[in-house]
Amino acid sequence: MNKNGRTHLVTEFSLLGILALTLFFALPFWFMFVFATHTDSAIFSVPTPIWFGNQLQENYQSLLRHLPAFWLNVKTSLYISSATALLNILLCALSGCAFAIYDFPGKGLLLKAVILSLLFPSVLTMMPTAIMVSFLDWFNQPRALIIPAACGSFGVLFIKQYIEQAITQDMVDAARVNGCNELQVFRHVVLPAITPALASVGLLTFIGAWNNLLTPLIVLKDPNLFTAPLALRSLQGVGAMPWGAICLGASLTTLPFVILLALTARWIYRVTYHNAEV
């Protein structure tokens, strides 16, 4: 009885701890959305507002005043991220398939080179890439961000691993015996089996490209062609910062991810720990 009571108390305390942690992670987002609806002076008044205000319209106008190309920037970001994700899905699937179900001269050497290259930090390629971008005259062009990232080595190795686990050589041979040519093997045997892996590659490259700061900082110079994060950053340090407008811009670029995560949370939950029950 006594012990039972104590266990309950401990559980209550843990729940309180979890609640505090959840607040720690969630509150900055809450204040971002709340600040987006207040004037700059209200944001820094005592006490800080904790509920929505009525300045949304004004902040939106202020945002467009400070960043006339805001929606163009969002469009650029969307274009760069989706193009990178789609190219990665296609090219990683093809290369992963080539590595996983074919034997060809040079395969071992190529794989070794790819794995070895992953050990080197990306900072090494930063300067040469800048020189190449200027040599190709790719400054201010989305392709300077899309093409170098079009087929990540991690993605290729991940898909290769996935195909090796999902598909046996027998399945490939059976398809060939039944009259599939190589392209049909890829299309009808490999692709359907690796859809979840391709979804992860697409999602991760999309998020990575959207949040990339360093490369856009180097290759994009024209504010009209900035990505959305770069445009928001350009508001930093311009005298009096329009905080309401900044928080509104931040909210607008974050909201899609909140929704995306809310939609996929169940899936992540199932993958990461409902399988534990099996």
Added chain:
Amino acid sequence: MRYRILADKRLIPYLYLTPFILLFLGFTLFPLLYSLWMALHLPGESGSWLDMTFSGLANFRYVIEDDWFGVALHNTLWIALLAGLPQHLIAIPLASFLYRHSRRKNLFSLFFCFLPYLTSSVVIALVFNALFSRDYGLINQLLDTLWQLVHPGAPLQIDWYDAEHIRWLIALVVCWKHTGWNTLLYLSAMRNLNKDLFEAASLEGAGFWRQLVIVVIPGIKPVLLLALGLTLVGNLQLFDEAYLLTAGTGGSGQSGLTLMMYIFNLAFVEGDYALASAAAWLITVLLLLLLPIVKKVIRHE
């Protein structure tokens, strides 16, 4: 007919791999070699990046003797430790709790804990900028209120952007952003734990924290070491948060300057790609020295 199919089958993998090989050679292998070449050369008379004179290790010596490199190394290690450890100290118990009490409402905690990881670091830095503002920021208001409970009439005003505090702020933001990722990593590692061990432990009267020490941590040890290694390697390459929170300046007294910012400044502010490449290779050596440790861990697993 037979021969055509055979020929096709031999060509197919190369056909599939052509885009990858071209991109790999052009944007990974060539830049790697080129940066090594640049690190060993000095800009020539013409100032072109193709016509340079060989200088041996002069660039490396310059970087090592540069005071700012030492400052950046110190800051980076300091932030790496301060941001790295709390991530895991929070993530392990959190993951363990979510694993033990797999209730639907706990999905909320997982959701909010993972959200920062998906959010652009620009957004995060700007929001924290507003919350940690010196004069009327929310955090300083709260701290001041608490402080005045103990010391009435003595206002407390911390400038989070001065030389003393900026590293704490950077570390806090990095920790806040990456805890969710580690929690997810640990949750997936806990799938392999033996459930009976928990039963046995609770029959012995072990509570949540005791079970954490005797059941969970030994069970996830390989993943734990791997995650610590990944955090360390990631933190040594810290750029975004430090760059954004100091508005690209490194902060007062350069106490927010990280190694990556140091290289970025050498290359794109001062325009010296050769020195920047040398500094980048020095960091690479530092990271590769950590590699045997990571390798040992993976073999252990």
